[in-house]
Amino acid sequence: MSDTKQDFIAHLERLRERDRGAVAVLRRSLGFPPGAYPPAYPHVERFAAERHANDSWRLALYVVAGLYACHPKQASKKQASKTLASSLGELMRKRESGSIEQRFIALLGADAENLPVYLRQVITLLAADDISLDYAALLKDLATWLNPKADADWRDGIRQRWARDFYRALEAPTPETEPTPDNN
Numbered sequence: 316m317s318d319t320k321q322d323f324i325a326h327l328e329r330l331r332e333r334d335r336g337a338v339a340v341l342r343r344s345l346g347f348p349p350g351a352y353p354p355a356y357p358h359v360e361r362f363a364a365e366r367h368a369n370d371s372w373r374l375a376l377y378v379v380a381g382l383y384a385c386h387p388k389q390a391s392k393k394q395a396s397k398t399l400a401s402s403l404g405e406l407m408r409k410r411e412s413g414s415i416e417q418r419f420i421a422l423l424g425a426d427a428e429n430l431p432v433y434l435r436q437v438i439t440l441l442a443a444d445d446i447s448l449d450y451a452a453l454l455k456d457l458a459t460w461l462n463p464k465a466d467a468d469w470r471d472g473i474r475q476r477w478a479r480d481f482y483r484a485l486e487a488p489t490p491e492t493e494p495t496p497d498n499n
Contacts, residue, residue, distance in 0.1 A: 340354045382453070410444070
């Protein structure tokens with residue numbers, strides 16, 4: 316993982332700890348197209364470098380900043396592989412709700428324009444159950460997904476990986492069924 320992704324997530328964590336106004340601004344930015352809410356610029360642009368206004372990396376930074384502001388629960392270093400999809404699988408297993416799978420399928424079918432809306436909905440669900448995710452991994456995936464010039468196979472690869480993560484997490488043993496020395 317590049318330092319830029321980790322630096323950006325660390326920046327968001329510092330904002331959460333020290334600047335509630337900035338977090339509110341970033342949360343509010345989700346009501347606008349990515350990168351189109353000027354009050355969010357001071358908190359994101361320094362990570363966008365010299366990129367064009369519609370560059371997918373820049374757009375992904377704004378989407379992730381807004382999502383993080385809605386649910387600032389970064390996966391721990393031990394949970395580094397806890398992707399958005401695996402977190403949703405965990406949520407579905409926990410709630411036993413088919414509607415979560417329907418939302419996940421809709422998310423996988425979203426185009427770049429609608430993706431932030433679907434992401435906001437699923438982040439709200441994760442926030443309700445206080446389930447963390449790896450925002451740096453999400454940033455990396457979104458930079459590809461939001462790139463209109465990216466090879467369609469790359470976007471399909473992300474969708475397929477997310478589907479594997481979701482269904483793998485859905486089938487993972489719950490803490491009650493995990494083997495222990497007593498029930499093994």
